[in-house]
Amino acid sequence: MANNFLLSLSLIMATILGLFIGTVSSSSSADWNILNQKWRFKVEKTTNDLKTYCESWRINVEVNNIRGFSVVPQECVDHVKKYMTSSQYKADSERTVEEVRLYLSSGCCTLKGDGKDSWIFDIDETLLSTIPYFKNHGFGGEKVNSSSLEAWMMESKAPALDHKLELFHEIKNRGIKIFLISSRKEFLRSSTVDNLVNVGYHGWTRLIMRGLDDEIMAARKYHSKVRQQLVDEGYRIWGILSDQWSTSYGLPIPNRTFKLPNSIYYIA
Ligand SMILES: *[C@@H]1O[C@H](CO)[C@@H](O)[C@H](O)[C@H]1NC(C)=O
Numbered sequence: 350m351a352n353n354f355l356l357s358l359s360l361i362m363a364t365i366l367g368l369f370i371g372t373v374s375s376s377s378s379a380d381w382n383i384l385n386q387k388w389r390f391k392v393e394k395t396t397n398d399l400k401t402y403c404e405s406w407r408i409n410v411e412v413n414n415i416r417g418f419s420v421v422p423q424e425c426v427d428h429v430k431k432y433m434t435s436s437q438y439k440a441d442s443e444r445t446v447e448e449v450r451l452y453l454s455s456g457c458c459t460l461k462g463d464g465k466d467s468w469i470f471d472i473d474e475t476l477l478s479t480i481p482y483f484k485n486h487g488f489g490g491e492k493v494n495s496s497s498l499e500a501w502m503m504e505s506k507a508p509a510l511d512h513k514l515e516l517f518h519e520i521k522n523r524g525i526k527i528f529l530i531s532s533r534k535e536f537l538r539s540s541t542v543d544n545l546v547n548v549g550y551h552g553w554t555r556l557i558m559r560g561l562d563d564e565i566m567a568a569r570k571y572h573s574k575v576r577q578q579l580v581d582e583g584y585r586i587w588g589i590l591s592d593q594w595s596t597s598y599g600l601p602i603p604n605r606t607f608k609l610p611n612s613i614y615y616i617a
């Protein structure tokens with residue numbers, strides 16, 4: 350008798366609990382879709398599916414699950430373009446910069462002040478933006494034409510990216526040596542220096558670009574080779590800021606890597 354009572358009581362409780370969980374999970378699955386804007390205006394379901402698909406593609410590029418893509422999937426070019434020109438891209442990049450500041454100011458690094466503390470910056474989509482070029486060249490939907498991209502780089506008119514200029518000078522003012530390691534080729538050196546200086550970057554310790562030998566090497570090997578040279582010279586690499594994973598692959602491992610968003614192109 351008492352057992353029966355307990356049994357029915359637990360059945361009732363289980364049912365109530367089930368209903369409760371059911372309600373919570375169904376409403377939260379709607380909330381968790383960040384691109385679900387149904388509460389603001391009515392969007393065609395198919396449009397939403399495409400947005401969801403493209404946002405998943407983009408996130409998986411950022412977390413480095415999707416690697417080595419040569420073009421953005423055709424149906425997602427618009428989405429990637431919207432993101433890369435949006436205030437969300439700016440906010441995401443600003444957040445990265447904030448995290449770098451937090452890292453540097455929270456006693457991350459015992460700076461010795463012996464001139465060997467160092468920081469690595471990448472250039473494109475890190476300090477300078479090539480988005481003005483890609484706006485006129487398919488926005489990731491076309492295979493990158495390096496001769497036409499390099500011709501654009503020769504014009505030295507890439508704008509500085511928001512917040513990076515401040516960060517660059519803050520890091521320099523801490524007495525940390527700045528190394529710019531770029532996948533750009535040597536012949537672009539003077540146009541790159543002009544471009545950097547024109548928009549306000551100056552006072553780096555070394556600008557390292559790909560020489561003829563490095564051009565045939567995968568970017569990740571080139572970057573790791575350069576880091577090894579720096580470490581051999583006695584530098585302590587406290588961090589890297591880059592939009593590509595390939596800049597921090599392999600040995601030697603920097604203390605921290607900060608990845609900026611970029612879903613237009615992938616450098617392996
Ligand atoms: C790449 O760009 C160059 C210079 O703009 C052009 O002459 C060439 O035809 C382009 N190549 C391809 C494959 O589109």
Ligand SMILES: *[C@@H]1O[C@H](CO)[C@@H](O)[C@H](O)[C@H]1NC(C)=O
Nearest residue numbers: 457458459586602603604605
């Ligand atoms: C990070 O820095 C600490 C010193 O603060 C050092 O002991 C450690 O080896 C460094 N780690 C890497 C991966 O460089």
